[in-house]
Amino acid sequence: MSQKYRYRRTIPSSEITPEAVYHSRRQFMVGTAALSAAALLAACGAPSGAPDDGTPPPPGAEGQAGTAVPTFTPAPDDLTSEQDILSYNNFYEFTVEKETVAEKAAGFVTSPWEVAVGGLVRQPGVYDIATLKQQFEPEERVYRLRCVEGWSMVIPWLGFPLHKLLETVEPLPEAQYVHFETLYDPARLPGQNSDWYEWPYVEGLRLDEAMHDLTLLATGLYGKDLPPQNGAPIRLVVPWKYGFKSIKSIVKIDLVTEPPETLWMKASPEEYGFYANVNPDVPHPRWSQATERRLGELRRRKTLLFNGYEAEVAHLYEGMDLQENF
Amino acid sequence: MKEKRPFPASLQLIFHLLAWLPVLWLLWGFWQDQLGLNPVRTITLRTGKTALIFLLLSLTVTPLYLLFDWKWVYRFRRPLGLYAFLYAALHLLTFVGLDYGFDWALVGDAIQNNRYTLVGLTAFLILLPLALTSAKRSKAWLGPKWWKWLHRWSYLAAGIAVLHYALLVRQYYTQPIIFAVILAALLGVRLFMALVKKRYALG
Numbered sequence: 216m217s218q219k220y221r222y223r224r225t226i227p228s229s230e231i232t233p234e235a236v237y238h239s240r241r242q243f244m245v246g247t248a249a250l251s252a253a254a255l256l257a258a259c260g261a262p263s264g265a266p267d268d269g270t271p272p273p274p275g276a277e278g279q280a281g282t283a284v285p286t287f288t289p290a291p292d293d294l295t296s297e298q299d300i301l302s303y304n305n306f307y308e309f310t311v312e313k314e315t316v317a318e319k320a321a322g323f324v325t326s327p328w329e330v331a332v333g334g335l336v337r338q339p340g341v342y343d344i345a346t347l348k349q350q351f352e353p354e355e356r357v358y359r360l361r362c363v364e365g366w367s368m369v370i371p372w373l374g375f376p377l378h379k380l381l382e383t384v385e386p387l388p389e390a391q392y393v394h395f396e397t398l399y400d401p402a403r404l405p406g407q408n409s410d411w412y413e414w415p416y417v418e419g420l421r422l423d424e425a426m427h428d429l430t431l432l433a434t435g436l437y438g439k440d441l442p443p444q445n446g447a448p449i450r451l452v453v454p455w456k457y458g459f460k461s462i463k464s465i466v467k468i469d470l471v472t473e474p475p476e477t478l479w480m481k482a483s484p485e486e487y488g489f490y491a492n493v494n495p496d497v498p499h500p501r502w503s504q505a506t507e508r509r510l511g512e513l514r515r516r517k518t519l520l521f522n523g524y525e526a527e528v529a530h531l532y533e534g535m536d537l538q539e540n541f
Numbered sequence: 542m543k544e545k546r547p548f549p550a551s552l553q554l555i556f557h558l559l560a561w562l563p564v565l566w567l568l569w570g571f572w573q574d575q576l577g578l579n580p581v582r583t584i585t586l587r588t589g590k591t592a593l594i595f596l597l598l599s600l601t602v603t604p605l606y607l608l609f610d611w612k613w614v615y616r617f618r619r620p621l622g623l624y625a626f627l628y629a630a631l632h633l634l635t636f637v638g639l640d641y642g643f644d645w646a647l648v649g650d651a652i653q654n655n656r657y658t659l660v661g662l663t664a665f666l667i668l669l670p671l672a673l674t675s676a677k678r679s680k681a682w683l684g685p686k687w688w689k690w691l692h693r694w695s696y697l698a699a700g701i702a703v704l705h706y707a708l709l710v711r712q713y714y715t716q717p718i719i720f721a722v723i724l725a726a727l728l729g730v731r732l733f734m735a736l737v738k739k740r741y742a743l744g
Contacts, residue, residue, distance in 0.1 A: 302578055508640075
């Protein structure tokens with residue numbers, strides 16, 4: 216019955232506190248102990264100001280340039296091992312076999328790399344990946360990742376909140392949605408030769424979702440640059456939505472007026488909706504979403520509403536029928 | 542008169558060893574931690590696919606006889622069918638035990654919401670009476686006509702098993718389609734030969 220207890224365990228918002236941040240930070244530092252502080256800073260591209268000794272950031276430091284921003288900790292969850300994160304991937308541009316993606320993606324060149332940010336914005340721009348990392352200081356964020364297929368991980372990302380980039384390009388008032396696109400290059404991404412899907416991979420967010428502080432543009436994990444199989448050099452991470460929303464290897468971000476029609480919506484509109492919020496009470500038409508298997512664990516866990524980020528994001532969907540807007 | 546000679550025991554042994562190989566391979570993989578990062582999923586997929594392959598192999602026996610007049614292949618029909626059932630049972634046990642930890646509330650939720658679970662369970666429930674009546678005694682007890690009628694349900698079970706597979710993939714239907722084409726060919730040969738026979742009988 217201890218198992219039952221574990222299934223019912225949810226993460227109260229009270230646990231998402233500076234104290235928990237501190238513990239997770241320590242845990243993260245232990246996890247990357249092999250990494251020298253210098254290497255960590257180098258990987259971040261710019262001095263992050265993160266205290267090397269694991270002390271919590273000073274109160275009120277949140278969001279200030281050059282200071283550490285708290286990790287959104289998924290305490291009491293444990294980090295998934297780096298090996299698992301690097302070896303179990305859904306990245307159909309390479310192959311549909313999760314444990315073969317790393318091998319197939321090994322030679323993928325991600326430098327030079329540019330991200331074009333445009334559409335309904337005042338200051339469109341083409342950003343070089345190095346510039347992006349320099350301009351928007353990467354932070355460490357530990358998030359749960361829940362795949363629509365029913366497995367999950369806990370990943371220490373490095374990245375910056377998408378809203379920082381969006382604020383820089385200044386969305387016009389009529390911009391309502393954000394459209395993301397993965398690189399289209401079938402010679403380098405052989406999976407794009409498959410006719411099962413309409414390439415390139417397209418994803419989308421409502422503007423308020425995109426502006427939410429949890430929404431991350433990740434450039435690294437476990438203190439290192441993203442490897443190709445995890446979406447190098449830059450990917451989206453939206454921790455309260457199913458993993459497929461977190462589009463990889465992004466080359467284009469456009470502000471638009473209508474919800475983008477995503478690759479999965481085109482492939483199977485009755486199965487994959489625009490929102491794709493993690494919700495144990497809304498089954499996929501072909502399978503239950505009530506439980507998940509955390510990589511590295513044998514028993515299933517209960518899936519949490521909004522993947523456990525209910526306190527942070529539920530207000531975005533107030534008054535909406537989540538069954539209808541799946 | 543080659544086919545009347547008793548089948549060499551060594552060949553029988555090789556056949557059964559081959560049939561148990563997927564189980565041994567899984568056990569070895571489990572022992573050596575070679576089942577990948579999601580071992581439960583690997584065990585589920587491998588036992589399921591092995592069951593499907595054995596089911597299709599058991600349905601290959603009659604076409605081989607019809608096309609090539611190889612009577613000896615019938616020796617393998619019953620063991621192939623029983624191995625199909627064995628792997629289907631291991632597959633079901635993996636789902637209920639390893640995957641859902643015999644938590645019947647969760648299993649119930651899965652059966653209710655996972656379309657492929659319900660479909661797979663249907664295929665298993667069809668195979669169950671076939672496995673139970675596979676002995677020669679059962680054939681005598683049922684009578685050849687009813688026994689044949691009952692065991693023809695294996696065609697439906699195979700079709701449902703392929704559907705079960707197709708229902709769990711995300712749009713990338715290549716493998717389920719391969720199994721579906723093979724099954725269609727195996728059933729097609731039966732239909733074609735039956736039509737030919739009928740025509741000859743009439744003509």
